[in-house]
Amino acid sequence: MTQPLNSLGFPKPPQDTRVVVAMSGGVDSSVVAAQLAEEGYDVVGVTLQLYDHGAALAKKGACCAGRDIHDARRVAEEMGFPHYVLDYENTFREAVIDEFADSYLGGATPVPCIRCNERVKFRDLLETAKDLDADCMATGHYIQRKVGPRGPELHCAADAARDQSYFLFSTTPEQLSYLRFPLGHLPSKQATRELAARYGLSVADKPDSQDICFVPNGDYASVIKKLRPGAADPGEIVDQSGTVLGYHDGVIHYTVGQRRGLGIGGLDTPLYVVKLDPEARQVVVGPKDALATRVVSVKEINWLGDGAFEGSVREIAVKVRSTRPPRAAILRPTGPHTAEVELLTPEEGVSPGQACVFYEDGSSRILGGGWIAGGRG
Structure with a gap:
């Protein structure tokens, strides 16, 4: 028995x-x-x-x-x-x-x-x-x-x-x-x-x-300053054309999509952090529509779906932030552990270092995911 x-x-x-x-x-x-x-x-x-x-x-x-x-x-x-x-x-x-x-x-x-x-x-x-x-x-x-x-x-x-x-x-x-x-x-x-x-x-x-x-x-900056002394070097806050709008006390204090705490006043249009350039010690800001990302490059992919990862373009749903619901997307593998993800509706504030998680469309199943390397509109 x-x-x-x-x-x-x-x-x-x-x-x-x-x-x-x-x-x-x-x-x-x-x-x-x-x-x-x-x-x-x-x-x-x-x-x-x-x-x-x-x-x-x-x-x-x-x-x-x-x-x-x-x-x-x-x-x-x-x-x-x-x-x-x-x-x-x-x-x-x-x-x-x-x-x-x-x-x-x-x-x-x-x-x-x-x-x-x-x-x-x-x-x-x-x-x-x-x-x-x-x-x-x-x-x-x-x-x-x-x-x-x-x-x-x-x-x-x-x-x-x-x-x-x-x-x-x-x-x-x-x-x-x-x-x-x-x-x-x-x-x-x-x-x-x-x-x-x-x-x-x-x-x-x-x-x-x-x-x-x-x-x-939640004070990331103080932890990083303790771990990496000298990390909070000051620099410029610039617009997308490179015009200096202000100054900051360290790139580590900012994240892509941030609006508050920029210290830039007197402008007609609200500005958001659209890019961080640590080498130039610059925080790049722009209007909200500059945050819109349609194509996301993803690396270090862990695949949990059926069949081989490479070779097939798939209609899936993805999360690019933990607090957002899955959104419709197209997954295009570019290597054994890399891919481009096309978001059918552009997302704002897609940031390198965050995860892009794959879900089976119309299902609760997780198909894997990877790390966001970059994005474009």
Whole structure:
């Protein structure tokens, strides 16, 4: 008689299935761990120490801080499963923080949470889970893993307001076969908190983290100045013809699409940042229509769709910012990991360093994505 699949997709009882849960100390990953423990799985909780405890303890609204490590450990004690803290400070600095600083200095607008998932959580931590003889690794991300005719597929969360697909596009097919996302099907964050209360978790009412974990209060510039002394060199604010309109205290204080804080008055037409030129130390500004981008060049593409990436032009939907809904586009591969994406309706504020995520048109499936290298109207 064939053993039926358990809730994680394995043909054996939960008690014979080991699952490593990546625990940040927040309510989402805590609920995942508690739920799996209650179902009888062999749960092992792992929390990553990503930076210095002293700095972390003084900061609110961030994940993976000293307080969060304490909260994760407490949940493990409450639910009766082992919990480990791994020191990943050096890995995190080299794989995420250094690139974040260098990208800003290069005039890009990086998304470090994607690199953290790609290079730390879903690479190094996933390998640690395998070393612990776990059958799979579970996280508290709001995204769905579904098994299709060709194997595991990545799909958007049931709750569009919580969907984290933009931050997980670089998950490889091999990683996806090992990962599980137990919260992706829930209708709302409130449903997660209700589960936390039902399990009696001490973190049930804990606020969500808001900032990038190593950027207190969203102040990117102060972090970059600390990491790269001398980075905030002053320069000129110019229009698209090169006329000097004002001066700035460092390119790192600006992002493409920004309107406020330019310090340029007396003009009839509002101006926006349309380009950053770090080498010339110039912030280039222009009217709103100068932000419109129709063709986006994309690099480092991770393909999750069916069939080979190259050789086919596809009608898809894409996100060029995490806060925007997917928009209709045409995907034209230009190499094994590069493409041009034509937006059927031009988007404003497309910025190098952001992600361009691919979705199957009319479906919840994520087809992969890559990093924006540039764009044109």
